[in-house]
Amino acid sequence: MATSQVEGLTPEQLAFFNENGYLLIPDALSQDTVKQLLKDTDSMLDNFSLDDHPMTKFSTGGDDGKDHVGDAYFLESGDKVRYFFEEDAFDTSGKLTKPKNRAINKIGHYLHELSPSFRSISLSDRNAAIARSLGFQDPRVLQSMVICKQPEIGGAVPPHQDSTFLYTDPPTAVGYWYALEDATAENGCLSFAAGSQRRAPIRKRFVRTGKKGEEGTGFIDNEGPQFPQSHPGSNGDTKEEDEVYTMGEVKAGTLVLIHGNILHKSEKNVSGKSRFIYTFHVIDGAEKYDERNWLQPPTQGFSKLYS
Ligand SMILES: O=C(O)CCC(=O)C(=O)O
Ligand SMILES: [Fe+2]
Known part of the structure; x- marks a missing residue:
């Protein structure tokens, strides 16, 4: 079997991720690639x-059953590829207060197949190697999105x-999160409760x-395992x-890896x-994907992240 030339995480990077639940990888994308993705x-x-x-707004607050x-x-x-508005993009009469390109909170959730430029940075040998070093047996990509966090109204x-x-x-x-612009305390960068992935169960x-035809979303208690087998x-x-939250200020082009149990905001x-x-x-496609999750696999299955 041919082995890939592309390296995954270094032992130091892996140790940082396991300890803290996140990892910053500067310059994962070239500035030319970032420019193309923004374009x-x-x-x-x-x-x-x-x-x-x-005119769907983005909210994970659950469903009031009305829409x-x-x-x-x-x-x-x-x-x-669909478009979800910032909650604060509307006035009290429901009219947009911003031009549409400044009113969208996020675009999702299949850019990793339907947009050639996003596909190529997602389903890459480098990302497959990273997944392998994180211990994935059958890494599958899902729920891709551009989050805009617009000026003045970014949620x-x-x-x-x-x-x-x-x-x-x-x-x-595990989340793969790429800064396409500098993310700072000023414009709402991520922050992480470092190490919380070792303490915080998925509750x-x-x-x-x-029922079918009238589906919405909501939260339920988790009755299954609360931590990965490895942790x-x-x-x-x-x-x-x-x-305690640590700011993750990063430059455009940085890749941030996010453990599925870490508290972040x-x-x-x-x-x-x-x-x-x-x-x-x-x-990991080797584990059971829950059939109640909001996102269900397309007919061809979730995209393979293999080199
Ligand atoms: O970009 C953000 O502000 C939040 C993103 C996030 O929570 C995630 O990608 O898991
Ligand atoms: Fe998240």
Whole structure:
């Protein structure tokens, strides 16, 4: 069998990730690649149509059961390129207060197959090698998105763990997060409760609710395993509010790896600068992907991250 020339993580990087639950890898993308990805993002934002758009906002707050068209637009986006608005992009009468390219919070969730430039940075030999060094047996890519965090109205992302959203039994999710612009304290960079992936169980899950044709989303208690097999974790006696968050300020081109159990968040962007990033997740196809997860596999299965 041919072995790949591309290296995964160094032992030092792996040790940092295991200890802290995240890892910053500067210059993972060249500045030319970053420019191309931003250009493609701008063209998606300029060209999507408002005429047939249900004006769905992005929120993982669960579902009030009132917006089935918006829910369907979200729930069917796993193999499409769709556009979700910033919560604060509308006035009280529901009219957009910004031009559409400055009103979108995120574009998702199948850029890793449908956009050639995003596909090529996602399903790469380098990312396959990283996944292999993290211990994945059958790494699969899902839930890709550009998060814009627009100037002045960029929404906050409250503290969460990614395995809440993409649950496997046991948990295996890891986020790959690329800064396409400098992410700073000013424009709402990520921050991490370092080491919390070793203490914080996956206590809840974000799932599809309701019967066919009337589906929404909501949270349920997790009754399955709470930690990956490789990190058995604590007895679950953790207090989210006691966590201390470390800022992850990064330059454009940096790749950030995010453990599925680590608590992380980002603040609102009230600055004049956008904070465009691209992210996708990897789960291990060797473990059971939960059929209640909001995102279900396309007919051809989740994309293989193999070299
Ligand atoms: O980019 C952000 O602000 C949040 C992203 C995030 O939570 C993730 O990619 O898992
Ligand atoms: Fe996250």
